[in-house]
Amino acid sequence: MNPSISIGNYLIEKLLECGVRHAFGVPGDFVLGFDKLLEESAIEFINTCDEQGAGFAADAYARLRGLGVVCITYCVGGLKVTNTTAQAFAEKSPVVVISGAPGKNERIRNPLLHHKVREFDTQYKVFQELTIASTVLDNPNIAFQEIDRVIAAALKYKRPVYIELPRDMVFVTGNPNYQAVKQPEASNAEVLNEALNEAVTLINHARQPVILAGVEMNRFGLQEELLQLVEKTNMPIAQTLLGKSVISELHPNYIGLYQGAMGQEYTREYVESSDCLIMLGTFLSDINLGIFTADLNPKHSIYVTSEKTSIRWHNYEEIRLQDFVRGLLAADIRRRESIATNPLKIPANFSPITGQQITIDRLFGRLNSFIDKNTIAIADVGDALFAGLELFIHDKSRFVSPAYYASVGFAVPASIGAQFANPNLRPLVLVGDGAFQMTGIELSTVVRYGLNPIVIVLNNKGYATERPMRDGAFNDILNWRYSRVTELLGAGLGFEVNTEDELEAALMQSQAHCESFCILDVHLDPQDTSPALKRLSSALGERIGSQ
Template identity: 50%
Template sequence: MQPPESDRYPEISTTTVSQYLIRRLQELGVSDIFGIPGDYVLGFMKQVENSPLKLVGTTNELCAGYAADAYARLRGLGVLCVTYAVGGLSAANAVACAFAEKSPIVVISGAPGLREARKRGLLHHMVGPADAQLRAMQPLTAAQCVLDDPLTALREIDRVLAVCLRRKQPVYIEIPRDRVDMVCQLLPKAPENPPTSDIDELREATGEAFAMLITAEKPVILAGIEIQRMGLVPPLLAFAEKFNIPICSTLLSKSVISEKHRLYAGTYVGALSRKEVIEFVEASDCVLSLGAMPTDMDTGNFTTHLAASSTIQAIAEGIRICHHSFGDVLLDEFLESLSALPLPVYSRLIPAQNNLLATPWKANPDHPVTTARLFHKINSILSAEMAVLADPGDAMFGSIDLAVHQGTMFLSSAFYATLGWAVPAAIGAQVAHPSLRPLVLVGDGAFHFTGTELSTAVRLGLDPIVIVLNNHGYLTERFILEGSFNDVQEWQFHKLPELFASGSGFLVHTEGELDQALEKALANRGKFTILNVLLEKLDSSPALRRLGASLGDLLKK
């Protein structure tokens, strides 16, 4: 007698492609998705709306991308959801920024249905073949997939998410709109096989590093952005504290550790840095550069002077010690090996900080505000609950000397350098951590790009403090080549609260007005505050002036 069919064939668990993707994002700690609706993605967005995840609508896809980027920098993974072509291609610049600066975001895009694309051909938003957006995203993302096959869809989701978390770069998931509710068979989760270092290469790299460190008397750690992105701050700090090795950050990794930490020696960005920081780093007999990408921005336009013979450079792509390269050594395993070495406890003293921003602030009430004095005042109000978000330009360069209290609480597009990043990023930062108070530093030209994203802050009840450095155009470009193309239309930034019927705005000419405006801004909870700080056209931060002087000296040689 045959057993019942239900006994012979155990019940197979199934799910839909949307349900599985949403579940996996939740398992990875995501609670919010940023995006803009469009007909090709509405079906998936409805699934999100019916899930525990929260959809955060922004004013456009580019701003959604910047917000997801900042969210990822603070939470470890961000998600951007857009429609096909007009949405995805609008967001492409934000995706490129995240790719360049190693910020792990998942880009989810709707797409034309398979049947309609096959039968009807030309559909709205299309720019040629149906795979045009997929091909456009390939150089901007670390992995891509189209969820069109029930036999492979779930495995593809797992694959691209694993790449996103391992590479710390964006990935792209495309869902044809007639496959949103596609039923897939749940399979046992594939075993993870994380990469490991070549044992012999790791041993040799560690041995060469030990030979340099054991003879060094003045070592320093240059902690780069990959330390933060890869979750290596705790082991880095444990290593530095065990052997009493001072730590500097780069511009992109500024605040990789708290800048109040006893071992923090400053932000080293070549000629952009203060004199005592430059001399301290460049006088080191062993520079342990961990996770620092040697870009033009992080090196102050290549004005750093670090001898290869005394530098250990370790990044995700491999290790370079003097003139020897080790391409199959992982950064985390290299740091673990260094921590196990029998090194001495070093006695190198941190240099005295000759930082004018650290001196007590006292306003000259009737004096016009200058850029240097503005940053002096900003430094005086920073607290542990604040995150500083600086837009590229002098808003970012001037921030080099700020003392950020909490680790990873300085955020900026400090390599890709895309203008307009900071305001929408502040939305993502406060959604990621609602207890944070974003302090946004942005130039007047950059504010023109994305400043109206403050309307999202109104809708969500967020309270960023936005300081517009209004120097009547693109200051950094003026330093490179002056022309009328650097001028922008004057906006009455402080009147934006009237447009949004919410928030507070202040026009600031003098130091006294700056004091009063910031006092009111700090007390204004639950609503945004914007300061329109009027500056002289060519006034600049001390950091930008230092860089200009250094480059001028180079040109004379």
């Protein structure tokens, strides 16, 4: 380590060591010094239209790259990313929130400085509730140690962290005698061995074992180990909504998305009748479990996450998810000679009917034959997500959505983070018209940085998710001419889509046009919703109606 390195440059070096090559944010006077350091470093600063867009972009980047960064100014910027940080915490996405702040010397006598809310530490207190670790870098003697501690927590727990950097500390030299201490992480070997023995015994004696994989298999980079486990044992595998694309959905052992009563009956019956359900990295949340319509018997369950390990009625402490999965892979598990035939097939090639009004079902049927292994589908909340669950994803980590926290407006800015995280993928953005009106202006950022997502706007003139639950004028929005945003931005191709043949022409032109973004304004009947959304709305409507 350079003995004369500044606190700001040390932070940048640590981010580079962790593979970060882009930071997302909006500049402001309290963070301009650090922004300039970023500009002069190997990390590219991507300034978005709004802080919320930056937060969503950093979240998507973290999901694909392993660590994301959002960099904003004090309070007026920082408090605008509280929602995106809350989502990252809820869905285990390791985002580093870096906020500029008033300098230490500016705080003497507690002046009414601009952007201040109540006290100078008000924002810090807010982020303590939304992150797994937080710090204010106001002491050069321990600044490097604090940076190491906080970033290590993000990587260990796969959750967001907060670093506040007073602007008069950016160029201050840290403690040159600081030596980084790496704490080895490992499971308790005896406990792990006992848990694996019980799990392997249960699996080998089972008649119908099945793996139910969740989002943590993505977050902890265990997709390859999961695939090897499936192919070594020949066990069938299902996945949860939030964990969609943890494995290729074209794999012969894949039996579908498990969502309790919301999902396909075949998948539900197979999973719930299993006498050994191996749940790996799975969140037992309401939407993941079909609004708690799931019927999973703990008597037949092996449940392992980064926070908990339980096998039948036994709980085990000090076990890492990574160690357990790799232990299963190395264990002597009986290979199954045959499994049930997977009934899930990609729909036949789409044949557009000239003049026929487009529907949700036909739209996503066509998208199933449109996507390929170089496509990453990014779904916003609503039917963009629930109809999107019917898409067959060709490779691991090729479907991203806020399927647990469910914050509307995620998809367009998330496509920015996703494409910077992996430039070889072209985002297919699935977004409702309401969600687009919240953050769709981030297409300006898309144009500025030469990105090329294909944006499908599901234009059903309002919040279709809520209409079946309880309708009213509050679900209506102004009907924009979405395809003409290209005229505003001076780039991109826009398409009005009312019929199946118009959809076909728009998709073919969009596929060929790689220089910039494409946007398809797909006009849908406001009452036309996917079967999955109908099932969800019915369950939620029953809850609301009883309150």
